[in-house]
Amino acid sequence: MDALQDEVESLEAILMDDVCIKRTVSGDVDLIETTVLPLTGEDDEQQYICVTLQVQPTPGYPDVSPTFKLLRPRGLDDARLEAIRTACNVKIKESLGFPVVFDLIEVVREHLTGSNLPSGQCVVCLYGFAEGDEFTRTECFHYLHSYCLARHLNALRRNYQEEFEKLPAWLQKTADPFQALCPVCREHISDESDSLKCAMPPSELINAPDFKVTQELREMQQRMSQLYLQQKSRGAIIDVKADSAAVISIETEEDVRRRRRREEAEAAKKLEGPAKDEALKPTSSSNFAPVVQETHRVMPEPTNNNYQHHNRRHYRGNRRHQHHGHHHRADRDREPNPGSAGGSSGGSNAATTGTGKQTKSQSACAGPTR
Known part of the structure; x- marks a missing residue:
């Protein structure tokens, strides 16, 4: 481990802040990490590509080969990364028994300097970077x-x-x-x-050719249409118009319990409502309707008080009405013998048929004549 410690001190002295040393709880070196850039002299703006090299010394290093990873590549495609990875493996085998971390950094930097141009595709137009492109x-x-x-x-x-x-x-x-x-x-x-x-x-x-719908595109469109219909039939397609007013909310367990209790209380109220309405409905045995009918049928007791009858005011059909004696005189003219038995029986029958007031007045007027 003395060789590893000396190598780490050398790396910190040369690279300074550009190298990160991660140690274990006991103080042993766990990881060595640094970001490698191409050599462009003093013009840092011309460094178009980079990659992070992470080396993990194994127990028995340097007699045992360390492991390494290439992380966060920028401007490098898979082919270039694979070339750098192969060169690092060759260097590790050649340097078995010697400190190799600094040599790995130099191998990566040489590959970046030799191809200091981005590879891959532009994420906006999806075209590659050709010579002469800005x-x-x-x-x-x-x-x-x-x-x-x-x-x-x-x-x-x-x-x-x-x-x-x-x-x-x-x-x-x-x-x-x-x-x-x-x-x-x-x-x-x-x-x-x-x-x-x-x-x-x-x-x-x-230089791209004009877009044309080829047979290959038509077949692809047909396959995509079939796939869309299949997904829609299984409920995997979201209707944007139907869900435009939907609100996504995240509920905690406590919110879910409160919502369920509220829904149960509302359901219980809905069940109690019809029961209360049935209890308030009148049944066939109720005496409410007969009482109303009997109230309309009950008539005042007959009286011979002619003055009281002619001066009583009451309402019929929301109008105030006052009885007068002219209709009683007409009744007297129509009946030949007001004092006969037939007239008396007719008066009693009229009292029970709703014309009792006229008969009562007639009998009251016939009294002085008799």
Whole structure:
């Protein structure tokens, strides 16, 4: 372990802050990690690619080969990463029994310096980087065509302005200013849209043939349509219009229990409602209706008080009415013998049929004549 400790001290002296040493609880070296960049002299802006090398010494190092990983590659495709990985394995086998961490760093740096151009595709146009293309490296070491990055920044600014105009005036005063974001990792990047306006489109985009619907595309479209219908039949397609007003909420266990208790209480109230209505409905044995009918049938007792009858005022059909004696005189003219037995029986029958007031008045008027 003395050889490893000496190597670590040398790395810290040469690389200083560019190397990270991770130790265990007991103080032994667990990991050695550093970010490797290509050699470009003093011009750091020309370092277009990078990769992080992580070396883990094994027990018995350096007599036992260490393990390593290539992490967070920027501007490197799978082919270049595989080439760097192969060169590192060869170096480890050649240096068995000797400290090899610094040599691994130099192997990686040589490969990056020899191909200090981004490989892969631009995430905006999905075309590769050809010779003569203008490209830009972001602060997070992602590469895009300068023309594509300018379009991306313009779209971001346009979307920001649309959302900003939707805010009320009092919120616009406290809104955050526009911030450019990397289209790959969404990290903050510098807004260079003004300097990128004159960038030329990539050569592959210029030379790309016009789009035409080929037979292969038609077959693919048909397969995708069948797949869509199959997923829709199984309920795997979300209807955007139907779910536009839906709100996604996250409930805790306590919220779920409260909601269930509330739903149970509402269901119990709905069940109690019909029972209460049935209890309030009148039954066939109720004496409410007969009492009303009997009240309308009950008539005042007959009386011979002619003065009281003629001066009594009461309401019929919401109108005040006062009896007069002219209809009684007409009744006397129609009956030949008011004092006969037939008249008496007729008067008693009339009292039970609803004309008792006239008969009572007639008998009262006939009294003095008799």
